[in-house]
Amino acid sequence: MPTKIEEQLHDAEITVEFEDQREETLVRQAVIGQDVHDWLSSDVGRWVIGAALQDQAVIEEKLISIRPNTPWRRRKITELQQQHEAIGLAVGWLSESVKLGMAAVRELKAPDE
Secondary structure, rough: OHHHHHHHHHHHOOOOOOOHHHHHHHHHHHHHHHHHHHHOOOHHHHHHHHHHHHHHHHHHHHHHHHOOHHHHHHHHHHHHHHHHHHHHHHHHHHHHHHOOOHHHHHHHHHOOO
C-alpha cells in the first residue's frame, strides 16, 4: 500500500533513488511511523484509542465479576481474555510502528560511520 509521500512523489512523477536496501527500509519505516503517528493524533485515531481503552476497561470489569466455578464461566473468561489481548496487540502494533519510524529517522540523520 503506497504511503502519502509515495503517492505525492508518484503524482509529481518523481522517482526516489535509494543508496541501498538499508536506506530504503529505513525511509519506509520512517514514513509509515509518521503516517501512524499522524493518524493516532487525528480525531479518528484518538477516538479509536479511546474506544480501545474503554473496551478493555469493560472487559476487565466483566472478568472481575465472573467467578470460574463452571466450565461455561471458564470459557467466557478465556473469551474475554482473548478480546482484551487482541485490543492490546492492535494498539501495540501501532505503537511499535511509531517507535520503529522514530528509530529509523534517528538512524537516517546519524552521520555515516
